[in-house]
Amino acid sequence: MPLVASSSAVIPASVVVPLVGAALMAGFSGLLPRWVRDLIAIAVALATVTLTLILTAGSAGRPMIYWFSGWRPAGGMVIGIDYAVGPLGGGMASLAGLLVTAALVYCWRYFDSARGRYHALVLIFLAGSVDFCLTGDLFNLFVAFELVAVTAFGLTGYNAGHPAPLQGAINFAVTNSLGGMTVLMGVGLLYARTGSLNLAQIGQVLAGRHPDGLVVVAFALLAGGFLIKAAVVPFHFWLPDAYGSAPIPVCVLFAGVLSELGLFGLIRVWDTAFSGLAGGPGPRMRAVLLGLGIATAVVGAVMALAQTQLKRMLAFVTMSHLGIYLIGAGLLTSLGLAGASVLVIGDALAKSALFLGVGVVQHQRASVSEPKLRRRGRGLAVTGVTIVLGALVLADLPPFASSVGHALLVEAADQAGLPWLEIVIALTVALSSGAVLRAAGRIWLGWGAVESPSPDVGTADDSGDEAEDRPDTTENAAPDAAGAADGGPADGRTLAADGGREVRERSPQPARVPLTMMLPPLALLAIGLGLGLTPGLEASAAAAAASFSDRAVYAAQVLGTHGSTASASGAVIAAGSRAATLGGVLTDLSQVAVALGVAAVALDRRAIRLRRALAASTRWLRRLHSGLVGDQVSWLVAGLALLAALGGVALR
Amino acid sequence: MSALAYGVVGWLFLIGIYGVVSSRNLIHLVVCLSVAQSATDILLLEIGYRAGGHAPVFVGLPAHPGPAVDAVMQALALTDVVIGAAVTALLLALVVQVHKRAGTLDPDRLRATRD
Numbered sequence: 190m191p192l193v194a195s196s197s198a199v200i201p202a203s204v205v206v207p208l209v210g211a212a213l214m215a216g217f218s219g220l221l222p223r224w225v226r227d228l229i230a231i232a233v234a235l236a237t238v239t240l241t242l243i244l245t246a247g248s249a250g251r252p253m254i255y256w257f258s259g260w261r262p263a264g265g266m267v268i269g270i271d272y273a274v275g276p277l278g279g280g281m282a283s284l285a286g287l288l289v290t291a292a293l294v295y296c297w298r299y300f301d302s303a304r305g306r307y308h309a310l311v312l313i314f315l316a317g318s319v320d321f322c323l324t325g326d327l328f329n330l331f332v333a334f335e336l337v338a339v340t341a342f343g344l345t346g347y348n349a350g351h352p353a354p355l356q357g358a359i360n361f362a363v364t365n366s367l368g369g370m371t372v373l374m375g376v377g378l379l380y381a382r383t384g385s386l387n388l389a390q391i392g393q394v395l396a397g398r399h400p401d402g403l404v405v406v407a408f409a410l411l412a413g414g415f416l417i418k419a420a421v422v423p424f425h426f427w428l429p430d431a432y433g434s435a436p437i438p439v440c441v442l443f444a445g446v447l448s449e450l451g452l453f454g455l456i457r458v459w460d461t462a463f464s465g466l467a468g469g470p471g472p473r474m475r476a477v478l479l480g481l482g483i484a485t486a487v488v489g490a491v492m493a494l495a496q497t498q499l500k501r502m503l504a505f506v507t508m509s510h511l512g513i514y515l516i517g518a519g520l521l522t523s524l525g526l527a528g529a530s531v532l533v534i535g536d537a538l539a540k541s542a543l544f545l546g547v548g549v550v551q552h553q554r555a556s557v558s559e560p561k562l563r564r565r566g567r568g569l570a571v572t573g574v575t576i577v578l579g580a581l582v583l584a585d586l587p588p589f590a591s592s593v594g595h596a597l598l599v600e601a602a603d604q605a606g607l608p609w610l611e612i613v614i615a616l617t618v619a620l621s622s623g624a625v626l627r628a629a630g631r632i633w634l635g636w637g638a639v640e641s642p643s644p645d646v647g648t649a650d651d652s653g654d655e656a657e658d659r660p661d662t663t664e665n666a667a668p669d670a671a672g673a674a675d676g677g678p679a680d681g682r683t684l685a686a687d688g689g690r691e692v693r694e695r696s697p698q699p700a701r702v703p704l705t706m707m708l709p710p711l712a713l714l715a716i717g718l719g720l721g722l723t724p725g726l727e728a729s730a731a732a733a734a735a736s737f738s739d740r741a742v743y744a745a746q747v748l749g750t751h752g753s754t755a756s757a758s759g760a761v762i763a764a765g766s767r768a769a770t771l772g773g774v775l776t777d778l779s780q781v782a783v784a785l786g787v788a789a790v791a792l793d794r795r796a797i798r799l800r801r802a803l804a805a806s807t808r809w810l811r812r813l814h815s816g817l818v819g820d821q822v823s824w825l826v827a828g829l830a831l832l833a834a835l836g837g838v839a840l841r
Numbered sequence: 842m843s844a845l846a847y848g849v850v851g852w853l854f855l856i857g858i859y860g861v862v863s864s865r866n867l868i869h870l871v872v873c874l875s876v877a878q879s880a881t882d883i884l885l886l887e888i889g890y891r892a893g894g895h896a897p898v899f900v901g902l903p904a905h906p907g908p909a910v911d912a913v914m915q916a917l918a919l920t921d922v923v924i925g926a927a928v929t930a931l932l933l934a935l936v937v938q939v940h941k942r943a944g945t946l947d948p949d950r951l952r953a954t955r956d
Contacts, residue, residue, distance in 0.1 A: 328917060339924070342928070342932075346938065352953040355939045355953075359867065362928060362931065363874060366928050367877065369924070370854075374881055374884055376917070377917065380914070381888045814955070816953070818861070818870065819862045819863065822861050
């Protein structure tokens with residue numbers, strides 16, 4: 190059995206390798222020259238990608254179970270801690286590794302002086318993500334959740350010379366720490382009820398039971414924590430602050446992996462632990478999740494269109510797409526989950542390409558403000574093409590992987606008897622991609638009026654908000670405080686006023702774009718194209734999702750009680766062949782056309798009244814995004830209460 | 842006794858969150874977050890508690906030691922304490938940076954990411 194022996198070593202190695210790499214980076218960074226550090230970190234990330242890809246391929250037939258130190262379950266009782274690796278978790282872990290690799294290559298020239306700490310943090314982030322994707326233990330899930338979160342807080346504020354990323358990091362840390370606390374409380378309560386921390390065993394104990402108040406509260410606390418991380422309305426307020434201000438290579442990790450992990454955790458816990466509860470909670474839970482997903486998708490898309498700061502715009506685009514993944518996963522069918530999974534991968538590649546493209550613009554033009562960059566895209570043609578292509582891929586341009594995921598999702602919505610979801614998805618996707626296309630049109634083609642597109646950008650409460658370019662915001666907002674503190678750091682402020690963050694982060698405006706910044710976004714888009722052209726992607730995604738969401742099979746595999754191993758995967762494989770059909774391609778192309786139309790209307794000088802009316806009608810929504818951590822926590826508590834009420838209705 | 846302990850959990854969590862929401866000073870805010878976190882630890886210990894149970898140390902026990910409290914929950918609480926320390930340290934470091942860059946600790950005045 191050489192194959193079994195080697196694969197059981199691969200499972201823990203996929204977490205151990207990045208952790209050891211991080212320890213080396215943190216411990217010996219001072220002894221190594223910069224290029225050696227970069228090379229070692231990239232090699233470690235690539236090794237992790239390889240290991241997780243082996244796991245993804247190896248677990249395609251049946252999940253791979255690994256018991257730490259060989260503490261296998263005895264008589265159906267779990268006494269150890271396990272990794273339960275399926276193709277979905279393996280794929281998610283591979284995606285994390287891929288994006289970490291891209292971020293490390295990119296930062297080669299992005300940061301002038303990335304010390305070993307940056308590499309160490311990124312590699313710990315990767316180890317935590319892989320752990321989160323593979324584990325079958327609820328408490329281990331929590332530890333991975335916190336490991337990813339804490340490194341993410343640090344990375345958000347990394348090298349910050351400006352208040353915005355610091356405030357983003359603080360808002361992010363406070364809200365997500367509260368999320369961690371609710372998850373841990375949920376873990377504790379679930380342990381109190383079931384006497385186990387193993388997901389499979391918890392599922393076995395809860396199966397067929399009528400949920401009491403304790404189980405409902407435990408579910409609400411767990412789901413609330415995961416939804417905070419997934420930035421679902423009304424838990425989303427921290428996301429634009431953190432993603433909109435973090436360094437670009439970090440944004441890539443966040444937009445592609447971080448929030449998706451929250452959704453992954455939610456669906457994993459639901460499928461393995463709660464889905465067997467008596468009383469058929471599925472349909473009511475579906476309504477709850479779909480409602481949250483639609484709200485997130487719509488709010489994200491509307492807010493994206495209202496932004497003129499490119500990174501913050503992309504943050505809202507990310508959030509809108511998170512809502513779409515929640516719609517797919519929230520259908521609680523394996524086909525919906527398959528669609529969401531393929532979309533997560535396809536979109537992550539495109540979103541990362543967009544962030545990296547914006548990073549090139551910031552690097553070359555020292556600004557990420559759409560009005561300021563008008564017509565200044567000349568000379569950055571490759572980046573312009575990258576950004577337009579990325580936006581079109583996000584609008585599900587065939588034959589990229591996103592269009593395959595979209596086709597599966599539409600098919601799942603049809604099968605669930607909810608075909609109108611297709612319209613919701615198409616509209617939100619077109620709005621959010623339209624926002625990016627509008628920015629590209631203004632920056633590279635100089636289209637649109639010279640004035641800012643949404644008039645309320647220029648109003649009193651918004652004037653100082655170009656976080657990247659106007660670091661003196663706090664002085665405007667708080668003249669007395671600035672006056673008191675101005676004596677010492679005054680020269681620091683003048684430095685900051687002409688782009689302090691840029692000065693600190695990298696040398697000003699080199700003549701050519703370095704290849705290590707130009708190529709990663711193109712490579713990511715190419716991978717998306719390659720995946721989309723891979724035959725059998727739908728079938729394998731459907732099979733992966735089917736094995737992921739089958740509670741009984743999962744429990745039998747983990748607990749070693751080989752009962753019903755008949756998988757439902759056969760039934761769904763036949764379904765998802767829509768992407769190849771003419772209808773599917775036409776749907777995707779019309780979605781792309783609508784996105785282009787949105788951008789055209791947003792740039793057309795004649796549509797100024799329409800834009801003013803729209804801006805006025807969404808001003809209240811923008812006001813809610815105050816950036817105040819107190820407001821964000823208030824929303825979070827209200828959301829938890831709402832979730833507990835909805836969870837009570839859905840489960841009982 | 843048990844009801845009192847759960848009451849303490851609820852009280853600490855809510856008072857901590859109230860402090861976070863109403864805080865006008867970032868250092869105060871971070872400490873309030875730790876207060877909310879301590880509610881989690883007490884909840885875990887309470888879940889693992891057994892009336893009359895001894896500490897989960899199984900060396901040098903008397904002949905009939907009786908029941909022990911649940912060691913698993915204590916391990917969870919310990920892990921949470923470590924995470925809490927890391928988060929608090931990180932947040933305080935960020936707060937120091939905020940004070941350096943923005944010259945204020947009041948979240949209402951530090952509005953760099955407002956929409």
